[in-house]
Amino acid sequence: MSATPSGRRPGTTTLAAGPSPAPAEPRPGRSYRQLFDSRLLPILLVAPAIVVIGGLIGYPVIRTAWLSFTDADLSSLVSGEMSFIGLDNYIEALSDPTLRRAAIATVAFGLACVVGTMLVGIAVALLLNRAFRGRTLLSVLVLLPWAIPNVAASLVWRWIFHDQYGVLNWALSSLGLSSFDGFAWFNNWFTAFVVIGVVVIWQSFPLVSLVLLAGLQTISADVMEAAKIDGTTAWQRTRLIVLPLLKPLLLVLIVISTIWDFKIFDQIYILSGGGPARRTEVLAFTAYREAFTQSEFGLGSALAMILFIILIIVTIVYIRLIKDEEPTR
Amino acid sequence: MTALSASRPAMTAARARRRRRTTSVLTHLAALAVGVFSVFPLFWMVLTSVKPQSEIVTPEPVWWPSSFEFDRYPFVLEAGFTAYLRNSLLVAAGTTLLGLVVATFAGYALARFNLPLRRYLVLLILTTQLFPLVVLLIPLFIVMRNLGLLGSLWGLVIAYLAFITPLTIWILRGFFLSIPTDLEEAAQIDGCTRFGAMWRVILPLAGPGIAASAIFAWIAAWNEFLMALTFIRADEQRTLPVALAQFAGLEQTDHGAIMAASTMFTVPVVIFFLFVHKRLTTGMVAGAVKG
Numbered sequence: 001m002s003a004t005p006s007g008r009r010p011g012t013t014t015l016a017a018g019p020s021p022a023p024a025e026p027r028p029g030r031s032y033r034q035l036f037d038s039r040l041l042p043i044l045l046v047a048p049a050i051v052v053i054g055g056l057i058g059y060p061v062i063r064t065a066w067l068s069f070t071d072a073d074l075s076s077l078v079s080g081e082m083s084f085i086g087l088d089n090y091i092e093a094l095s096d097p098t099l100r101r102a103a104i105a106t107v108a109f110g111l112a113c114v115v116g117t118m119l120v121g122i123a124v125a126l127l128l129n130r131a132f133r134g135r136t137l138l139s140v141l142v143l144l145p146w147a148i149p150n151v152a153a154s155l156v157w158r159w160i161f162h163d164q165y166g167v168l169n170w171a172l173s174s175l176g177l178s179s180f181d182g183f184a185w186f187n188n189w190f191t192a193f194v195v196i197g198v199v200v201i202w203q204s205f206p207l208v209s210l211v212l213l214a215g216l217q218t219i220s221a222d223v224m225e226a227a228k229i230d231g232t233t234a235w236q237r238t239r240l241i242v243l244p245l246l247k248p249l250l251l252v253l254i255v256i257s258t259i260w261d262f263k264i265f266d267q268i269y270i271l272s273g274g275g276p277a278r279r280t281e282v283l284a285f286t287a288y289r290e291a292f293t294q295s296e297f298g299l300g301s302a303l304a305m306i307l308f309i310i311l312i313i314v315t316i317v318y319i320r321l322i323k324d325e326e327p328t329r
Numbered sequence: 330m331t332a333l334s335a336s337r338p339a340m341t342a343a344r345a346r347r348r349r350r351t352t353s354v355l356t357h358l359a360a361l362a363v364g365v366f367s368v369f370p371l372f373w374m375v376l377t378s379v380k381p382q383s384e385i386v387t388p389e390p391v392w393w394p395s396s397f398e399f400d401r402y403p404f405v406l407e408a409g410f411t412a413y414l415r416n417s418l419l420v421a422a423g424t425t426l427l428g429l430v431v432a433t434f435a436g437y438a439l440a441r442f443n444l445p446l447r448r449y450l451v452l453l454i455l456t457t458q459l460f461p462l463v464v465l466l467i468p469l470f471i472v473m474r475n476l477g478l479l480g481s482l483w484g485l486v487i488a489y490l491a492f493i494t495p496l497t498i499w500i501l502r503g504f505f506l507s508i509p510t511d512l513e514e515a516a517q518i519d520g521c522t523r524f525g526a527m528w529r530v531i532l533p534l535a536g537p538g539i540a541a542s543a544i545f546a547w548i549a550a551w552n553e554f555l556m557a558l559t560f561i562r563a564d565e566q567r568t569l570p571v572a573l574a575q576f577a578g579l580e581q582t583d584h585g586a587i588m589a590a591s592t593m594f595t596v597p598v599v600i601f602f603l604f605v606h607k608r609l610t611t612g613m614v615a616g617a618v619k620g
Contacts, residue, residue, distance in 0.1 A: 042442035060469050149598055152573070
């Protein structure tokens, strides 16, 4: 290789290596530069990332796990004193009705959001895959909700769902549903969750639609045409051809949505603040609240760990599903 | 279609036409509904911010204002948002720069070199997406408190690296994987060092991908709420999302001003976003497929 002449080390003066030395060949005369390039350079390149990930993710996770077994509070931040209390925080998290409700809400509400997001996302993707005038425009417009920051999106929807001056209550009551006249969505935990769910779905369906649309466009037109000639209905084609072909993509999207929707915080903070009576709290919110407004760092850590464990379990289940899927394809 | 109409010509042709028309009408109606659902909130946000006060608080919505009032924007800026805007810009820019340097090198190394434990590193980077921010929040808060970084924008920049680095590594790795390795080999034969081959040949080629990841990192830092809420206590250090949430809490009834502040917060993101969305989705999907 022409790189050898630039080698300043005596070790590289093996001029006998002139007739093309294969770079992969492990030879004693290998230059320091080659060693640097193949061994040290890659490590130097990933080192900063490992420091960042280790220091900002690895260490905190281990520390949170540790704190979750202690009674750390505000005073222990100053003195560094805290005592080990075993599983007490976890026991409290599962026995206290408010905290337990937050754990259940995380799963139930999170799954509802995933289902909603997937349904809307699939429907919009199928729509955008049809030919109609204005399709290009619509595929850009659909992106807008994804681009809007959580806080801004929550504030707009709060305004749309406003009890007295909100557009939605006006629209619903002018459609004849007079019970929505001045209806206070945030006074009831269920309707408050409905609003939060609408915002979450509104923000997350564009990604699902976009990715699925890309997948849909890879399905060959011939297959669809053949199925059409065989006399299938549009619904049959969707169910029997399109969805099975998109299955791997759908599974990945479900995993991504689940990971997002189980961690919701911003929308709840802005829209309901966890109310009424702490009934719309989910684990991310409750952990924050216990730790930073009640200074119960130990309990907050335990709640955060429970959320983390739930996410790990759900992901493992999904990965199993994906793995089971693969041999049949 | 042709096979069927050959057997029963007249009737099916008419029925098929009618059916096609119904489908077309339904498609357009669905498209309209999706369009309204997607755009209306944004439209309503901007419109509310420029309506006269008397047309905001009405039992029946006013769809188009009788006159446009833009003075809410200077009002909001004077209410402290100039500083919040500056803070947000600084944090987003700092996070993007730092995160990008770290992620470009790592993404390249993970795409090209046979690192020990590479498989596990890639897997680890993917798993970090699982980690809820709250899990990191408490220890980071304690460490920053002890280091005196609470209330410093630098603290926020460092904290943001926690979630920005893994995702940008992931996206950039996907981009690097899509560039053929021949180019580096050719550059090395021409006398480039291994690092030079990456720096002079591959990075310029990955330029669009790097730009897309930069914008992505910028948007993520610009939008982040939970960490900013926890780590920044002094009012003059706040970033936009937290300031906006606080403003909306204090000025419960001034819907016009809240929407004006929201608009200012949203518009830069939307503009950036429309530039890069194509690259982002392809980057993410490519990375996922080649995992």
